[in-house]
Amino acid sequence: MKKSILKLLESKIKGEVHNEKYFRNFYSVDSSSYQLIPQIVVIPTDEEDIIKTIKIAKKYKTSVTVRGAGTGLVGSALNHGIIIDMKKINFIKINKKSAIVGSGILKGKLDIELQKKGKFFPPNPSIGNFCSLGGMLGNNSSGSRSVKYGSTIDNVKEVTIIDGNGKKIQLPKNKKISKKIFQNILIDDKKIPKTSKNSSGYQIKKVTSNKEAHKIIIGSEGTLGII
Ligand SMILES: Cc1cc2nc3c(=O)[nH]c(=O)nc-3n(C[C@H](O)[C@H](O)[C@H](O)COP(=O)(O)OP(=O)(O)OC[C@H]3O[C@@H](n4cnc5c(N)ncnc54)[C@H](O)[C@@H]3O)c2cc1C
CATH class of the missing domain: 3.30.43.10 (Uridine Diphospho-n-acetylenolpyruvylglucosamine Reductase, domain 2)
Structure with missing residues (x-):
């Protein structure tokens, strides 16, 4: 070094x-x-x-x-x-129907804060309290409640990333980049298996409009940017 x-x-x-x-x-x-x-x-x-x-x-x-x-x-x-x-990027802000969190927050800590307000975050991998929200987004974690509520990708509305050039990007808030992401997605349906969950590659099938552009980040295992 x-x-x-x-x-x-x-x-x-x-x-x-x-x-x-x-x-x-x-x-x-x-x-x-x-x-x-x-x-x-x-x-x-x-x-x-x-x-x-x-x-x-x-x-x-x-x-x-x-x-x-x-x-x-x-x-x-x-x-x-x-x-x-990311363990020190661990803020939590709970709104009426959503929460804004730092990606280093542990799921267990978020669960406690949500519970106080009678709410919960549906994705529930069996590693439970110990994984971080960033890791859950990175892996598109699922777990026991996924049949009813879907995976992490189905429960996230916005993502802020720092890309490989050190640029901050908010998706889908950044309309220009969101549009570019959506426009550049080409799907060959025959090559995508008809399963309830597919962890192979980027989740392009979930990016169905500019407003869903953030879903390209979820399941990308940190390869597209830091959440
Ligand atoms: C015992 C056990 C049971 C499990 N059960 C389930 C289950 O039932 N269902 C299920 O879906 N999964 C399950 N998992 C996997 C689980 O989803 C992951 O372990 C967890 O999501 C990873 O979170 P982490 O914070 O430890 O991430 P890490 O292991 O630290 O990282 C995981 C990936 O996410 C990326 N990443 C982490 N933070 C960020 C960030 N801020 N920005 C961008 N990328 C990031 C990393 O680069 C890496 O690629 C299980 C794991 C274990 C060990």
Whole structure:
């Protein structure tokens, strides 16, 4: 690892930047059977930290992987480059018929706050309280209530991401980009299996209008941007 990328991150990021061996070892595993030791772990405190990390990583041609709670079963929160742990982006704002949350919030914490108001978030993977909302969106998690309420993708109205250039994009709020996403989707129905859930590739079938453009992000496992 180039010392300069570490120094630059340490000087620019308000949150935590680590490259101690025990940190790198901790973040080298998730709930899969894989292991990839990262060079650096960043724990951002806000959006600005994420944007700066992406821009610095791009400058140094270093790959970035976003991590929620690390409960995923396929190693998709692992990387040799930089890991961004979203655990401090964990705000919750509950409205009448929706909630706005930071992607690092654990599902268990959201459940407690919703319960106080007599509400609930339908997706319910059996890992339960321990996964983050970002990871649930990343994986398009389902679980026991999915037959009635659908998967995570069916229960999210808006998504804000930071893309690979460090640009903040709100979908479907950003009408220009939403239109572009919808217009560029070509579906060959014969190639899409007729199942109630399909976890293969991006969920293009769910993007049925500009207003559904955010659904391209859900199930994209962090490959299109950081939620
Ligand atoms: C015991 C067990 C039972 C499970 N049962 C079910 C089940 O019944 N149904 C079901 O659908 N799933 C199930 N799962 C899988 C579950 O959906 C995932 O473990 C969970 O959603 C991952 O959340 P996480 O916060 O741990 O994400 P991580 O494991 O940290 O990350 C998962 C993926 O999401 C991406 N990601 C994380 N945060 C963000 C973000 N902020 N922005 C963009 N991408 C992000 C990561 O890069 C990675 O690709 C189970 C898992 C376990 C271990």
